[in-house]
Amino acid sequence: MKLSKTEEELMNHLWKLNKAFMKDLLEVYPEPKPATTTVATLLKRMTDKGFVGYNLFGNARQYYPLVKKKDYFSKHLNGLIKTFFNDSTSQFASFFAKETDLSKEELEELRNLIDTEIKNK
Amino acid sequence: MKLSKTEEELMNHLWKLNKAFMKDLLEVYPEPKPATTTVATLLKRMTDKGFVGYNLFGNARQYYPLVKKKDYFSKHLNGLIKTFFNDSTSQFASFFAKETDLSKEELEELRNLIDTEIKNK
DNA sequence: AAAATACCTCTACATTTGTAGAATTAAAAT
């Protein structure tokens, strides 16, 4: 199962907040904020899809993510890579290194990261 | 404008083939193949959205992509990065380096690529 | 030429998505 674009956005807020009531979620939306019921609908759908859980406080709910961002994103990225790069991560990697607009500093940082990864293998 | 998931898949076939008639496109689908009309509908929608063009040969069309895979994908990836990494490419990069399952060899290759990129800056 | 093939457009329809009003309920504030 997958989240839709708007659901993903909301999920992302939830990942940041970790735990949140409706109010908190509405707050992070920029103007013009969606209607409360809109967010409520989304949360309901996301709950049905198994991505969100909650604890009751009176009749209100404190929502929290049921999937880790990392996991969700990994799967996602793999889908992308599968679709666009014949399922080849390294093909994607080289695309990324070339086409992305990282600064020299960021690239150097990335290289260091990769070096560390290499040592751990 | 954006392509839907299924449209993307078809687009990807088109990128691979570069130029293709219906027949060619149907061929690349694994069993169970979709109905011809299904693919036709998709192609029509994609044409309307401006992602696909064609040349007439009799009443048949030879379709071709109007956007480069690279460009399409870049935009796409940026969307992802925006959604999940606070719009920070380098944050994504480090996620990628850590979470991806590249082999030592692939990582080394990637590092070399990055080195080259650094030199070009 | 007749038949078969390929492929197009139109139409259709169920699902999913984006958005939100109406009605309701529980908790908080006065």
Added chain:
DNA sequence: ATTTTAATTCTACAAATGTAGAGGTATTTT
């Protein structure tokens, strides 16, 4: 206790998506 606030569920509806039948035309095959 009454009003206000926050949040929920139900219902609704337009647009987008996935899928494909029906019907028509051009091209190729026999």
